[in-house]
Amino acid sequence: MNITADDIIEILEKVGKKKSIAMDFEEASTELTDSKLSGIPYIPEGGEWPVDKGTGDKLYLMLQINFEQVPKMESYPEKGLLQIYVADDDLSGLDFDNPKDQVAWRIIYHENTDNAMDIDEIKKLMPNPDEAEDTVMLPFDPKKEYKVIFVEEEQFPNVDTMEMDKIFEEFIEPKLGIESYSDLEDEVAEEFYEKICSGGSRIGGYPFFTQWEIRDKDDENKLFIQLDSLYDSKEDILMWGDSGVANFFITDEDLKNRNFEDVIYNWDCY
Template identity: 40%
Template sequence: MSKKEAVLKVYNDIKNETKKEAMSIALKKQKTELTDSKVGGIPYLPVGVDVPVDDEGRQLTLLAQINCEELEGMDDYPQKGILQFFILMDDCYGLDFDNANEQNTFRVVYYDNIDENVKEEDILKIYNPYIEEEDYLPFEGEFKMVFTPYEEGITLEDFNFDKVFVKRYNELFQDNQIEAFWDLDDDSEDELYEEVSGDGSKIGGYPYFTQSDPRAYENLDSYNTLLLQIDSMDDEKGNVQTIWGDAGVCNFFINKDKLKNLDFSDILYNWDCC
């Protein structure tokens, strides 16, 4: 068995053991309706509810909105209502690198019911998000989300990958034990990348990072569920849809039990780029 065949055999084993439900996200640039699943656009807000602000009173911008009726089949995720992701439009896209789980310059909001009587024109009277510079927007315009369900095994970038891979590799190849995935050699990442990378925009599944998984540090491993990932994306004509810094990626994580309880008060937000 070649080295590549061995690596792929190990991955196929752990892929089946670690698979999770996911929804891939494609973006279609168009004017969206108030309760659509979307990136950008006007947020749904119940009557009497204010736009989220940071501790300086600056309004946050709607990054993404999920109509949860479209998450049918995604266990643990809400099946009705609206789930929203807001960020402050400054040069860090609302990320406080020292307090990435404090919802000040970002916010995740969930409404369990939708009032169909809410009018977009009424929300436009109060929605005036702070934007430090237009160039800081990670998207331009608004996009409707199109979901496709699939299953995904653990990705190369997930901080648990090394532990899971090494355990199975050593079980299968007892005469060639390793202590870390990187003990194989530098070519192994390239051999696995297309098969194992977690890139792309999605709900659920496993994450992708251009740098490293922040959950490997500072006791953040309790954020064990990928709530939303928005990658840098182009359309079929090469036009930019979303871009995070230098072709980076954005993730939001939650604890699985809190997700089951529809408790969105404790979220880890991250983005990084090359």
């Protein structure tokens, strides 16, 4: 049987599409509770700035999402702020051996945002990159601020992911007789990859890896948030190592229960 990329995509159209919220970033000033990359975060009155539990150094706000500004997604909050902070170290807080261990990174969820600390007091709590002992190694510029632009889209699973493997096993192999993407002829595989693969920063949907899938076959964790490298000829907005991508994974149960303590954090690069 002469299998084409469109033969597989026809199956994916029926069983593989998933809703995702793409995120783009535009340098601009934001309000305290706006969705943003870097910038000044919401801190409640009496709150503390998150620190690295190992070193005591202050973490840096990487992402703040105001869910009232996000198109509705099943199981996701419809209000409140979710913040991701990371350490200014060579791995941006990641511990590859313990990717759930929020020692040098942190997820904080504020269900209500009506008790904000005075913004001048928040500024006093923020880390100052000019005072850092070492060169700032963050994947973003902490001196800049970007508003987040959300766009709802549908997405196919990327190749070499757990989700694509399952679709091959359950739907594509029984119909077309091929077990995986690697069984395709080179030209067909290249065409298929170009037509369905998508990286980018997003909420929900399917993950993208520059290296390999980190989850086991029966892992219940799904993509929560993805932050992909973003740059042009003028600047790097996000840069994970050598044009890498960061993923945060969560189970459906934890997402519904607003339990963000067991989120898996990972990033890789070329």
